[in-house]
Amino acid sequence: MSVEEEKAFLAPFLEKAATGGILVVGEIKRALDEHLGRETALSSTYNLLHRHGWRKLAPDKRHPKADVKAQEEWKKNSRTSSSRPKANGREKGRSG
Numbered sequence: 001m002s003v004e005e006e007k008a009f010l011a012p013f014l015e016k017a018a019t020g021g022i023l024v025v026g027e028i029k030r031a032l033d034e035h036l037g038r039e040t041a042l043s044s045t046y047n048l049l050h051r052h053g054w055r056k057l058a059p060d061k062r063h064p065k066a067d068v069k070a071q072e073e074w075k076k077n078s079r080t081s082s083s084r085p086k087a088n089g090r091e092k093g094r095s096g
Contacts, residue, residue, distance in 0.1 A: 001036075003051075009035055010052055020064035025049070 001009065009032070017023050029045040049055075062068075 006048060006052065010048075010054075 010028075013023055013028055013031075025042070025045055028049070029040065029042055032045055032048065033040055
């Protein structure tokens with residue numbers, strides 16, 4: 001495949017990644033095998049991705065539609081276990 005053909009092949013995967021989707025190399029490899037009409041090595045798929053500047057990344061720790069401001073407000077206003085009074089003003093397990 002030429003570089004332009006490779007770009008066209010990777011375009012749907014790029015769209016999926018842009019919307020917060022997780023890309024699995026195995027899926028790309030299967031699509032590549034089907035596109036070429038033959039079995040390819042997994043390293044070929046990694047080389048293809050590398051040629052186009054893709055790299056292995058872990059997914060973000062938050063959802064793309066997460067409301068960070070609402071989460072911070074919840075953290076500030078929610079009760080924590082340390083804010084509850086202790087029974088008889090003593091810590092549990094202490095004698096005397």
